Amino acid sequence: MAKIRCALIGPGNIGTDLLYKLKRSEVLEPVWMVGIDPTSDGLARARDMGLKTTHEGIDGLISHIEADNIQIAFDATSAYAHAETSRKLTEKGVKVIDLTPAAIGPFCVPPVNLLDHLNKGEENVNMVTCGGQATIPMVFAVSRVQPVRYGEIVATVASKSAGPGTRKNIDEFTQTTSGAIEKVGQAKKGKAIIILNPAEPPLMMRDTIHCITETEPNQDAIIESVKAMEAEVQKYVPGYRVKEGPVFDGNRVSVYVEVRGRGDYLPEYAGNLDIMTAAAARTAEMFAEQMLKA
Amino acid sequence: MNLKGKKIRLHDMSLRDGMHSIRHQFTLQNMVDLSQALDRAGVPLIEVTHGDGISGSSVNYGFGLHTDKEYLEAVIPKLTQAKVSILMLPGIGTIEDLKMVQDLGVHTIRVATHCTEADVSEQHIKYCAKHGFDTVGFLMMSHMVTPEKILEQAKLMYGFGANCLYMTDSAGHMLPEDVKAKVTILREYFPDTIEIGFHGHHNLGMAIANSLAAIEAGATRIDGSVAGFGAGAGNTPLEVFNAVCDMYGIETGVDVSKLMDAAEDVAVPIMGDQLPRINRDALTLGYAGVYSSFLLHARRAEQKYGIPAREILLELGRRGTVGGQEDMIEDVALEMIRARG
Numbered sequence: 168m169a170k171i172r173c174a175l176i177g178p179g180n181i182g183t184d185l186l187y188k189l190k191r192s193e194v195l196e197p198v199w200m201v202g203i204d205p206t207s208d209g210l211a212r213a214r215d216m217g218l219k220t221t222h223e224g225i226d227g228l229i230s231h232i233e234a235d236n237i238q239i240a241f242d243a244t245s246a247y248a249h250a251e252t253s254r255k256l257t258e259k260g261v262k263v264i265d266l267t268p269a270a271i272g273p274f275c276v277p278p279v280n281l282l283d284h285l286n287k288g289e290e291n292v293n294m295v296t297c298g299g300q301a302t303i304p305m306v307f308a309v310s311r312v313q314p315v316r317y318g319e320i321v322a323t324v325a326s327k328s329a330g331p332g333t334r335k336n337i338d339e340f341t342q343t344t345s346g347a348i349e350k351v352g353q354a355k356k357g358k359a360i361i362i363l364n365p366a367e368p369p370l371m372m373r374d375t376i377h378c379i380t381e382t383e384p385n386q387d388a389i390i391e392s393v394k395a396m397e398a399e400v401q402k403y404v405p406g407y408r409v410k411e412g413p414v415f416d417g418n419r420v421s422v423y424v425e426v427r428g429r430g431d432y433l434p435e436y437a438g439n440l441d442i443m444t445a446a447a448a449r450t451a452e453m454f455a456e457q458m459l460k461a
Numbered sequence: 462m463n464l465k466g467k468k469i470r471l472h473d474m475s476l477r478d479g480m481h482s483i484r485h486q487f488t489l490q491n492m493v494d495l496s497q498a499l500d501r502a503g504v505p506l507i508e509v510t511h512g513d514g515i516s517g518s519s520v521n522y523g524f525g526l527h528t529d530k531e532y533l534e535a536v537i538p539k540l541t542q543a544k545v546s547i548l549m550l551p552g553i554g555t556i557e558d559l560k561m562v563q564d565l566g567v568h569t570i571r572v573a574t575h576c577t578e579a580d581v582s583e584q585h586i587k588y589c590a591k592h593g594f595d596t597v598g599f600l601m602m603s604h605m606v607t608p609e610k611i612l613e614q615a616k617l618m619y620g621f622g623a624n625c626l627y628m629t630d631s632a633g634h635m636l637p638e639d640v641k642a643k644v645t646i647l648r649e650y651f652p653d654t655i656e657i658g659f660h661g662h663h664n665l666g667m668a669i670a671n672s673l674a675a676i677e678a679g680a681t682r683i684d685g686s687v688a689g690f691g692a693g694a695g696n697t698p699l700e701v702f703n704a705v706c707d708m709y710g711i712e713t714g715v716d717v718s719k720l721m722d723a724a725e726d727v728a729v730p731i732m733g734d735q736l737p738r739i740n741r742d743a744l745t746l747g748y749a750g751v752y753s754s755f756l757l758h759a760r761r762a763e764q765k766y767g768i769p770a771r772e773i774l775l776e777l778g779r780r781g782t783v784g785g786q787e788d789m790i791e792d793v794a795l796e797m798i799r800a801r802g
Binding site for chain 2: 317319321323326331334335336337338340341342358360361362363364365366367370373375377379410411412414416419421423
């Protein structure tokens, strides 16, 4: 079967883990890995896995787009560089999946709104944050039953799984996630909290989702909706699990989630990184299926 | 211990850490009354924020009766000599919150991280230093790591621009020798222009002894709370510590009698029967090295699920939880119920 050819920009942890996932895909074929450092381990690894590589950044890729028929690109670099990268790619008709916090395109949380983006033919979608991918499906699982006045999430990740980019700009996590709790999760007001825990061995990513509903929660409908949503997320993140809940306390609905990673390139505890790359791969696959049908 | 002539600055926590003791429900009048009593006694620095720092108001930590802005606007204009600090925890608050307080007359901003995660404070500390705030780097749960690790993390905060570095015993677990070793390593490394501070909790009844050890090792800022308001068994009881300082000849500039009056006549009536003390659960925090503000959350879980708070706290200690993980409490309680079948 024909596959849609892709490029990955950013050969770091995220880009490499994503590469492992794309290698397994039945509809995507990773062709290029783009970096900026000729001595980078990530580029060498991608070469070993049979990809074409360049260390000349996005410009090193652009001239090959037509010849190599690249139709989807993933940006796993930084928010700072994303705008320029995205402009150059979309000009060439390449769909861009943005794993940076730049958020030029609309937020994409696959089980919530990926179909909308497909139908609209968006050229750039943003994958929010790791915490957003893990929690917003559950906020939406409640808000699709009844209006949520306030949605709050607490994402706890192992210190080892939070890279220097996240650490340098942790506000981006809290602000982007709380924005997406409102825009995608459809809570009237959103709040996000992130905690880094240095325990050894590293703890599995865990997330708490608190929703306050406007009226008394419809418990049966919410339990059913949460279960259905868990199954939807498990389609692309098999280690996603509702640990406890939904717990009901007045109008508070709380769900406790654990995310075990696939252990592709990154260790299992780094469920936070796994859910980002898995969501990005899932998004690309849906785009690819649409392209293949057309 | 010869501490005579040492000059230190007392920093009152009752209106911030004390918020934990009362589930963040101080009225504006409570805040004004207590801050004015502290001001009259000569306390130079008073912290005012939600217990979990600015923007801590949440389901996870408890909603404040008022916003941080409302509290700060009520307190600051009425003070004659005392300055006001705020606390912020990256991951909970953001630079937007710091911008919000810019024009309210806040003097000191304390940026707090877990004792191994100082690099998440870079953008906030840089912002505070750039805007001329008295900028404090605050390393929480300092009992969990070695003095060398504390120094390594404090160096990061110093590099970002902090002019004061705190070694914080958030769990009230430390003993004086440990406090002394950790303050000493900081004091010996950093130039004299950088102040070293200590923040204690009284869960093992050691807060005063620990604060004295900190002073002996060179700390010049010491946190405490009148009437011991604060998470767990409370902070170092400030009126007691001030009297002890006076006996040692340590100069705090704070009036011993007036601070006692602030505690007895103003603070205690506000707290009523919720006054922190070293009860079984608070002692467990200190003994097991668990974040002090988990106390009331664990007690609520005990009421709701019938699992003793002490067992929940011990389990949280075993799992190496850090500050801010209040959401683990209900999760762990439910897990324990399941395990019991």
